[in-house]
Amino acid sequence: MSILEILFWFLTALALFGALMVVFSKNPVHSVLWLISVFFSISGHYILLNAQFLAIVNMIVYAGAIMVLFLFVIMLMNMNTESEPQKSKWLRIAASLSGGSLMLVLVAALKDTSGKVTGVFKVEGNIGLIKNLGQVLFTDYVLPFEISSVLFLSAMVGAVLLGKKETNSIIS
């Protein structure tokens, strides 16, 4: 086993274990912290694929910003296992049905892939480096890129509008 393979399997085990712990933790704060560990191991995978920019942006955006907001909300709501309402029986049955059918679809989709995957440990590509990524984004994909940035801008404006106090409508 080369050092690359060892790192790959270690990160994979870490990611899967973290993802399982997100689901099985009783405490929602623990779930969020496990999710952060999943993001870390995914970033490690990006680095193995020589996509350092993606790795670090994944960490800044997901682990550094979005998960902090999750933590904010969960910590301030002060969720406890006692105060959590019990789910009804029908909801559980529906959940297991939909989960089982998702598993069937996944099995059907993945059963033919065993021969098709060749270079898992391929690291020669350097499309993930910041220079190449920028060039591709601003030449080939410039229109979708700009449209998505307008989408973000509108979401931002909407958030500011929602957060603003309505001064006259409540009084009148």
Add this chain to the structure above:
Amino acid sequence: MTILQIDFFYFLEKLLLIGGVITFSLVIAMYTTYAERKVAAVLQDRLGPNRAGPFGLLQPLADGLKLFFKEEIIPLTSNKLLFVIGPALAMITAMLTSAVIPWGSTVNMFGRNVSLQIADVNIGILYVFGVVSLGVYGIMIGGWSSNNKFSLIAAVRGASQIISYELAMGLSLIALLMMTGSLSLKTIVEQQMSGGWGGFLGWNVLYQPLGFLIFLICVFAECNRTPFDLPEAENELNFGYHQEYSSMKLGFYLFAEYINMFISSAIVSTLFFGGYDIPFVNETTLAHTLGGNVVALLGVAALLAKIVFFLFFFMWVRWTIPRFRYDQLMDLGWKKLIPLALANMLITAIVILWLNK
């Protein structure tokens, strides 16, 4: 010697370098606490610590021992595991940034060229931002796991301050990155060294004075230093997110702040003040007369001198300027620094386009 396709000498070299940098940061941070008291004493016309050892030089050791021997209290209703992880996270994130800072050029030892930088990654600055954004977790976890309303409110206060100032910090650096065209800290330092007057005219602070000012203000906010030390405003609000902590866990939180100060000073010196560049001296001609190793060590000393100046600046500001109110802090961050940084970015872009035409 290669087993498992690893160059073990390289591994050992990096391991020694990491150990050296961490020990060094810890010792510097230890003596920063001493220096802070001495500077405070000078500014307030007092003597400062002068009992433990000559000139009170053993005072940091005495303080450390005191913290270790104090009773350690973990509140009964706290989340025990996270209560312990909190201060550890604060320390780890404080130390992690030192990995990408170029402490000096290369030293020739035993026939090997040893670079005085732990990792020269091509996304150096983004790595710094990644670690800074993770620094919030130490505060949030510590504040929440104490199971105390005041700790939680202080943690939210601190976390929102850090997130707000990260934005202005990133925007102020984009203008700098437009000039350098590289994210690697080593490349940025080498570009500055190639300027006129032995490198002095290449320093980025001469071309990005506004960017430097915004970055410096944001660094103060990120390190929770006065005038932005609202997360731990002990005499107005309450002690802050580490209110329930005692003994060395409290010490870790306070110590992490000093390490953050040291590392931020190093980053400011690297980005804007030429890093390990010795001003008014051409390093390559000096290397012919004195030898490469001596010049490399002189470069480390130059970087250290810059860092010490900024550490002094941190203390100077702390004992001169009063604390901001919280709404003033948010106002400054969102309504003043971010538009200013955007304007700086626009002006830089226009000037670069105009010069390249």
